[in-house]
């Protein structure tokens with residue numbers, strides 16, 4: 313668990329060492345010699361389409377495993393865990409907002425969020441109350457709780473995806489390019505909300521986008537092509 317202590321340096325929540333990944337036997341997509349992220353940081357990770365942002369997030373959340381190298385998250389070596397251990401670790405510690413949201417289309421809004429709470433092993437008896445409160449903060453009418461996920465607008469799906477990612481108060485929140493479907497004003501409002509909710513939750517935020525205009529309020533900007541030796545010719 314991440315402990316915050318104002319008297320000490322923030323601890324490292326994420327550490328990559330000598331990580332290499334390729335989808336095929338040919339050209340590696342990612343090669344990252346060394347990278348750390350400190351607890352509580354709000355980090356904006358950017359790079360052009362196809363440079364490996366989603367691939368990196370899939371490695372950090374244990375959905376993919378690197379060809380070699382180690383990934384440590386919250387003092388756990390993800391790369392030493394089995395697939396099911398990584399799934400459990402993700403459900404307990406990481407909130408993920410996927411680029412395509414990945415809501416379960418035939419379930420209601422409430423059930424999509426309840427399911428994440430179930431896998432996250434939330435002890436709280438107040439999941440429905442917490443869900444309603446999150447939706448209110450996300451300016452979603454609570455009447456939508458019973459609506460099927462596939463009957464929502466894209467903007468509404470996005471909000472449900474965020475509520476689902478935050479319901480377990482994850483130490484790490486990973487968000488993949490979620491504003492591309494929104495107009496500029498809605499995108500800005502979304503960013504403000506996301507930053508304030510992740511701050512209030514004390515989550516470390518890793519936010520991925522190709523859109524530099526969204527970077528203004530983050531603690532740090534990281535360019536993936538600069539971090540990634542596999543693409544060094546493209547920097």
Ligand SMILES: Nc1ncnc2c1ncn2[C@@H]1O[C@H](COP(=O)(O)OP(=O)(O)OP(=O)(O)O)[C@@H](O)[C@H]1O
Pocket residue numbers: 335336341359360361362363364365366367368411489522
């Ligand atoms: N399942 C896959 N099998 C083979 N190659 C893949 C697969 N997924 C992605 N790639 C390739 O890996 C590279 C990185 O893809 P990735 O999806 O990580 O990029 P991205 O930076 O997230 O792009 P975008 O901004 O368009 O979402 C691309 O060249 C892509 O074609």
Ligand SMILES: [Mg+2]
Pocket residue numbers: 365366367411488489
């Ligand atoms: Mg992507």
